[in-house]
Amino acid sequence: MKNQITRRDYLRIMGISGLGIGAGSIIGDQLLAQDIGESGFQSSVIAANKVQDSRYNAVLIEGEVIQPRRKLPVLTETDVLVVGGGPAGIVAAIAARRAGARVTIVERYGHFGGLWTGGLVLLILGHIAKGPKQVCQGIGEEMMRRLEKMDGAIINRGPGSNPTVDAEAVKYLMVEMIEEADVEVFLHCWGVDAVRQDNSLRGVVFESKSGRQAILAKTVVDATGDGDIFAAAGAQFEHRSHNVGLVSRIGNLDRVDKTKTSDAEKPKRLGSATPVSGVNWVNLTGPEVDGLDLATLTRMELNHRKYIWGKMQKIRNIPGYENVYLVETAPQLGVRITRILNGLKTVTVDDIRKATRHPDAIGVGGASHAEHGEWQIPYGALVPQTADNVLAAGRCISCDLRMADLVRLIPNCFVTGHAAGVAAAVAVRDRCTPREADITEIQKILRQQNAYLG
Numbered sequence: 001m002k003n004q005i006t007r008r009d010y011l012r013i014m015g016i017s018g019l020g021i022g023a024g025s026i027i028g029d030q031l032l033a034q035d036i037g038e039s040g041f042q043s044s045v046i047a048a049n050k051v052q053d054s055r056y057n058a059v060l061i062e063g064e065v066i067q068p069r070r071k072l073p074v075l076t077e078t079d080v081l082v083v084g085g086g087p088a089g090i091v092a093a094i095a096a097r098r099a100g101a102r103v104t105i106v107e108r109y110g111h112f113g114g115l116w117t118g119g120l121v122l123l124i125l126g127h128i129a130k131g132p133k134q135v136c137q138g139i140g141e142e143m144m145r146r147l148e149k150m151d152g153a154i155i156n157r158g159p160g161s162n163p164t165v166d167a168e169a170v171k172y173l174m175v176e177m178i179e180e181a182d183v184e185v186f187l188h189c190w191g192v193d194a195v196r197q198d199n200s201l202r203g204v205v206f207e208s209k210s211g212r213q214a215i216l217a218k219t220v221v222d223a224t225g226d227g228d229i230f231a232a233a234g235a236q237f238e239h240r241s242h243n244v245g246l247v248s249r250i251g252n253l254d255r256v257d258k259t260k261t262s263d264a265e266k267p268k269r270l271g272s273a274t275p276v277s278g279v280n281w282v283n284l285t286g287p288e289v290d291g292l293d294l295a296t297l298t299r300m301e302l303n304h305r306k307y308i309w310g311k312m313q314k315i316r317n318i319p320g321y322e323n324v325y326l327v328e329t330a331p332q333l334g335v336r337i338t339r340i341l342n343g344l345k346t347v348t349v350d351d352i353r354k355a356t357r358h359p360d361a362i363g364v365g366g367a368s369h370a371e372h373g374e375w376q377i378p379y380g381a382l383v384p385q386t387a388d389n390v391l392a393a394g395r396c397i398s399c400d401l402r403m404a405d406l407v408r409l410i411p412n413c414f415v416t417g418h419a420a421g422v423a424a425a426v427a428v429r430d431r432c433t434p435r436e437a438d439i440t441e442i443q444k445i446l447r448q449q450n451a452y453l454g
C-alpha cells in the first residue's frame, strides 16, 4: 500500500492540516467555507499581469467573420487516437492498447461513459440473441462483470434479462480500466476539425481551455456517436433525424405510501429500478428532430426540463407520493442518431432475417429480447468509403434506417468499439490503412481478447 494516500496526507496536500477536523467531517470547500472562511485557499500568478492572448484571431471584415490561417501547436502524437469516451470509445481505446498500440483518448466532457453515464441511459439492452444467448462478450462483458463485483449493477443472468447500472460506478470503472491499460487521456477537449493529407486523416484539431491544438495519429477511431470526425475527414454519411429525449432519475420511491392512493390515482410511468434503492431511471422518447442543429438542441433541453419538472410536481400532488423528488436530469441530452457512415458495407435488416454470414465479421449484435437470431457485424460497416485512416465505432456505424435502433444499443456499441480498436492497432502495426488491414489478423486478436464473432 505504498502509494495509498492517507487522510493525514490528504489534509497536508490540501493545505488544511492542523485544523482540528473531527472524524467524519466533510473535507473540501464546504468545510473550509464554514470553518475557516475563505482564508485556507492558495493562489499564485501563472503568467504576469497584463497578459494578452494571441491565440484568438478571428476578425470582422466587411460584415464577414474571417478566421485567418495560423499554425497550431501539436499537443501529442500517438498511434491510435480515439475521439469520444462513450461505451464504444472506451472499449476501442482499451482494445487498441491491449493489441500493442500507443493510444490517446479525447473526450469533450469531464467524465467517461457518453450517453451511458452522462445521458443516464442505465439499462443495458442488446446483449442477447435467440437462445437466449449472450452475444456481447470481450471487453464489454468484462466491464459488466467488474460492475457486478463492485455492486454497481443489477445483473440478473436469467433468460432475456437486461442489466441496469449505476452511472457513477460506470464512470469510476472506466477511469480504472483506462488507467490500467495505460491510455493517454485528455478530457474537456472537443474535436472540431480534421488534419488531412490528401484523402487520409493524419490527426484531429481540438478546442479546449488551452486553446486550439492538434493531435497527430497514425489511425483515428471516431467514437463521437455523431461522426464528427469522419465528417470532418471527408467521409460520406447519411444525416438522419431521430427522437431526442432527456433521461432523469427520481428518488424516495421507497417512501411512497400506497395505502393513501386509489388505483385510479396511481401514476403509470415511474421508470425502472436502479442499483440505488428507492431511485428509478425514467426514459423520455422526445420528438423526432435533427440532433445536429444547435437551435433544436437548445429547444429540446429547455422543453424537456420544463416537462420533467412539471410531471414531477403532478406526481408529488398524488396522495402518498408527496416525498418523491427529482434527483437529477441527465447532464447530456438524449441524442440517439445523427450522422451514419456510408461504409464499405452496411448492416441491414435483411442480415437478421437471412442470418447473413459475413467473411469479415468482427462481432455479433444482439437485441433487447431474445426474439432475434444472431446478426454478424461486418468490418466494412466501420470503414468509410471515401476517407482513409479513420474508423467509425458505436452508434454512427454504417447501417440502414431500420437497423439503427439495434446498432445503437450499448452492448452493440461495445462490440463495434472493440473491433475498431483492434483494427486500428493492426493497421498501425502493419503500416497500412484500416481499409487494407488484414481481416484474419483482426479476427484472431479479437478472439484472443474474448470477443464473440459468431
Ligand SMILES: Cc1cc2nc3c(=O)[nH]c(=O)nc-3n(C[C@H](O)[C@H](O)[C@H](O)COP(=O)(O)OP(=O)(O)OC[C@H]3O[C@@H](n4cnc5c(N)ncnc54)[C@H](O)[C@@H]3O)c2cc1C
Pocket: 083, 084, 085, 086, 087, 088, 089, 106, 107, 108, 109, 112, 113, 114, 115, 116, 119, 121, 122, 123, 124, 125, 126, 189, 190, 191, 192, 223, 224, 225, 226, 228, 245, 246, 247, 283, 284, 333, 334, 335, 336, 393, 394, 395, 396, 408, 409, 410, 411, 413
Ligand atoms: C434517451 C435514450 C435512451 C436510450 N435507451 C437505451 C437503452 O435502454 N438501452 C441501450 O442499450 N441503449 C439505449 N440507448 C442508446 C445508447 O445509449 C447509445 O446509443 C450509446 O450510448 C452510444 O454509444 P457511443 O459510444 O456510440 O456514443 P455516445 O454514448 O454518444 O458517446 C459518445 C462520446 O463522445 C463524446 N463526444 C462527442 N462528440 C465529441 C467531439 N467532437 N469531441 C470529443 N468528444 C466528443 C461524447 O461526449 C460522448 O462521451 C438510448 C439512447 C438514448 C439517447
